[in-house]
Amino acid sequence: NAGVTQTPKFQxxxxxxxxTLQCAQDMNHEYMSWYRQDPGMGxxxxxxxxxxxxxxxxxxxxxxxxxxxxxxxxxxxxxSAAPSQTSVYFCASSYSIFTEAFFGQGTRLTVV
Amino acid sequence: xxxxxxxPAALSVPEGENLVLNCSFTDSAIYNLQWFRQDPGKGLxxxxxxxxxxxxxxxxxxxASLDKSSGRSTLYIAASQPGDSATYxxxxxxxxTSGSRLTFGEGTQLTVxx
Numbered sequence: 001n002a003g004v005t006q007t008p009k010f011q012x013x014x015x016x017x018x019x020t021l022q023c024a025q026d027m028n029h030e031y032m033s034w035y036r037q038d039p040g041m042g043x044x045x046x047x048x049x050x051x052x053x054x055x056x057x058x059x060x061x062x063x064x065x066x067x068x069x070x071x072x073x074x075x076x077x078x079x080s081a082a083p084s085q086t087s088v089y090f091c092a093s094s095y096s097i098f099t100e101a102f103f104g105q106g107t108r109l110t111v112v
Numbered sequence: 113x114x115x116x117x118x119x120p121a122a123l124s125v126p127e128g129e130n131l132v133l134n135c136s137f138t139d140s141a142i143y144n145l146q147w148f149r150q151d152p153g154k155g156l157x158x159x160x161x162x163x164x165x166x167x168x169x170x171x172x173x174x175x176a177s178l179d180k181s182s183g184r185s186t187l188y189i190a191a192s193q194p195g196d197s198a199t200y201x202x203x204x205x206x207x208x209t210s211g212s213r214l215t216f217g218e219g220t221q222l223t224v225x226x
Contacts (some may be wrong), residue, residue: 042217101158103148
């Protein structure tokens, strides 16, 4: 049971480049979310999904896109990377709002 | 808007000491509260989940309590060990939000000295 798997673990991008952060879970969880963690700001919600085909914006959605075509996968797309998107990104999943949330190991992204 | 506060931001204790980490929140209408541990450069590891109808949960040397009326949760760590050194985060799901959206505190950085 792998839990929540994020790839890549580290990435350096140039300003203006695009990329996709991958997130997969094998627990058949309906709820999946993306957070970013910044010093002094804590963890903030970017986008979330309550099931395949259903996504919504969180607290800091600008510059990011998501889609959820399957229950297992929830990729996060950076459309045109900016230095302000330098951060550590975490994907999380849970069965419902009443159950434990599990996090991936994170992707450390640097935009230069 | 729900706000979550963790005090102190940092705590240093000698090995073997019992300690309490605090988490406070502004709106008592929550579904659950979860405590996490984060080691440097790593992801979040779930420690305990307390449902809104529960008062406490225990796992090994850890005990978490929840008092919705006062907007507080505490994480009690018994007989602390150097391996307990990490940042501890509390997070909750507020009833005002949709989906499984966690609102986090900024964490307490714990150092247990041998």
